[in-house]
Amino acid sequence: MNELELVEKAKSGDNKAFEELVRRTQNKIYNLGLKILGNKDDAADLLQETYIKAYESLPNFEGKSSFYTWLYKIATNFALMKLRKEKYKKISIDEIKQASNGNYKFEISDWSNNPHIQYKNEELKDILNEAINSLPPKYKTIFILHDIDGLSISEISEILSLSISTIKTRIHRSRLYLREKLSEYFKKKGN
Amino acid sequence: MDCREIIKLISDYIDRELEQVKREILEEHVKVCERCKTILNTTEKTIFLSKKIYKNKKVPRKIEKVLFYQIRIRYKK
Numbered sequence: 688m689n690e691l692e693l694v695e696k697a698k699s700g701d702n703k704a705f706e707e708l709v710r711r712t713q714n715k716i717y718n719l720g721l722k723i724l725g726n727k728d729d730a731a732d733l734l735q736e737t738y739i740k741a742y743e744s745l746p747n748f749e750g751k752s753s754f755y756t757w758l759y760k761i762a763t764n765f766a767l768m769k770l771r772k773e774k775y776k777k778i779s780i781d782e783i784k785q786a787s788n789g790n791y792k793f794e795i796s797d798w799s800n801n802p803h804i805q806y807k808n809e810e811l812k813d814i815l816n817e818a819i820n821s822l823p824p825k826y827k828t829i830f831i832l833h834d835i836d837g838l839s840i841s842e843i844s845e846i847l848s849l850s851i852s853t854i855k856t857r858i859h860r861s862r863l864y865l866r867e868k869l870s871e872y873f874k875k876k877g878n
Numbered sequence: 879m880d881c882r883e884i885i886k887l888i889s890d891y892i893d894r895e896l897e898q899v900k901r902e903i904l905e906e907h908v909k910v911c912e913r914c915k916t917i918l919n920t921t922e923k924t925i926f927l928s929k930k931i932y933k934n935k936k937v938p939r940k941i942e943k944v945l946f947y948q949i950r951i952r953y954k955k
């Protein structure tokens with residue numbers, strides 16, 4: 688049965704159909720939680736909150752977007768709420784704007800073929816993970832949705848109710864900021 | 879176009895959102911500008927690496943159980 692048929696059945700009160708939708712989509716939502724929130728407990732909470740909310744709001748789902756996009760919207764909003772409550776240090780918006788400003792003194796060394804990145808480098812993973820986590824919540828979320836989960840800019844625009852150009856700007860800034868962090872790391876490593 | 883303007887286009891270029899004229903200007907520019915070429919290459923690599931650091935996992939059994947329990951207690955009778 689396809690997604691649309693399942694959604695229709697679930698809307699008319701068929702709980703088995705809803706459960707099938709949960710089974711088909713739960714891994715994606717769980718992984719989204721792991722990536723944005725960074726730990727299993729929060730990802731598990733996010734999973735529950737998302738599907739409880741989805742179950743309760745299903746009668747209002749009009750099918751204007753795909754079921755996935757709709758779910759992502761619910762999950763992303765919960766995740767953002769959680770992120771904003773977090774205490775650890777985030778970089779400021781100014782800092783991230785600066786790193787993408789054309790006048791910025793970029794760290795220039797071409798490490799793109801550096802042998803260190805060919806291997807499973809745990810240190811590199813940590814550096815990158817930490818840099819992604821230090822992004823302001825909306826930047827981080829957009830970066831994960833687009834560059835890691837592969838959602839399109841228009842899907843993200845729908846999920847976050849932000850304009851296409853805002854999304855693009857934030858993706859651009861996030862990338863250049865992360866690039867800068869990796870460049871600093873490789874510079875320290877002596878390239 | 880100067881380097882400043884080229885750097886602004888890098889993300890659209892990577893996402894293939896750049897119109898042809900600008901795309902060609904960028905491609906010509908990075909042939910002769912080592913600095914912008916480096917920024918483009920390392921930005922692409924940054925995205926590539928970001929994808930690599932996460933391994934997708936399955937929802938653990940225990941978490942799935944709790945999830946379904948939480949959903950089922952809400953079913954309307």
Ligand SMILES: [Zn+2]
Nearest residue numbers: 881911913914
């Ligand atoms: Zn240049």
